[in-house]
Amino acid sequence: MTLRASENFRQAAAYLAVVLITFAVLQSVVVVMHELTHSTVAWLLGAMGHPFDIVWGNPLTMTGWDEGVAYSRLFPQGHDPAEAIIGASPLLVHALIVTSGLLALQRRWLIERKWLFHTLFWFVIANLMELVAYIVMRPFAAGGDTGHFNQGLALSPWVLFIAGTLLILAALYALYRFTLPRLYELFAPGNQPAQRTLLLLTSFFLFLWGSGIRVLVHIYPDPQWMFGLIGVAAFGAVLLVFKPSRCG
Secondary structure (H helix, E strand, C coil): CHHHHHHHHHHHHCCCCCCCCHHHHHHHHHHHHHHHHHHHHHHHHHCCCCCCCCEEEEEECCCCCCCCHHHHHHHCCCCHHHHHHHHHHHHHHHHHHHHHHHHCCHHHEEEEEEEHHHHHEEEEEEEEHHHHHHHHCCCCCCCCCHHHHHHHHHHCCHHHHHHHHHHHHHHHHHHHHHHHHHHHHCCCCCCHHHHHHHHHHHHHHHHHHHHHHHHHHCCCCCCCHHHHHHHHHHHHHHHHHCHHCCCC
C-alpha cells in the first residue's frame, strides 16, 4: 500500500468512526423529538394529559417507542382532523428541518464551519430518513403516522404517497447533487475511498437502516412488506447514479 493510499484509508476510517457516533446520538434525538411532537400536539389539543406521557423505548434500535396517544378511544370513527394533525405533526417537523437544513448547508458561512456543517448534515439525514420510512415505505398502513393522517382527513393513501414521494425525490436530488459533494470537499477532498464510504453510509441510513430493512423484516407476511424493496432499489440506484466520480 502506498503512503497516499494508506493516508486515504486512515482518513476514511477516522471519519467513519466520527459519523457512526454522531449519527447514533442524532438518531436518538430525532426519535425522542418525533414522539414528543405527537404528545405535545395531542396535549395542546386536549387529547393527552401531559406531553411526557410517551412510551419510552430504545433510541438506538428505534423499537419500543410510542407517543402514548389513545387514538382508538379518542377517534373511534376516524374522520377527525385532530387525529390527522396529531398523527402527521412529526412528519411536518421532519420536513421543515430537512428543507431548512438543505438550504443552510449551501451557505458559505456554514461551509466555513466544517464541524457545524457535519452535525447539521447528519441531522438532516436522520430527519429525511424518517420521511422516507413513513411516506414512501408505509403510506398504506392502517395505523401509525400515515394511517392516522389518512384516516383523520378521509384521504386516499395514494394522495400522501404520490405527493409526498415527489417532494422527497426533490429533497434527495438536492442532497445527492449539491450537499453531499460539499461534505466530500470538507472531509474527504481527493479521497475517493472516503467519498464512497460517505455515499454508502448516507444511502444505507436513508433507504435501509431506517426503512427498507425494517419494513422487509417486521411487516412480513403482510403484503406491504414489498414496499421495503423500494428501499433496496433506491439504495442501489443512488450508489450507481451519484457515485463520487460523477459528482462535481
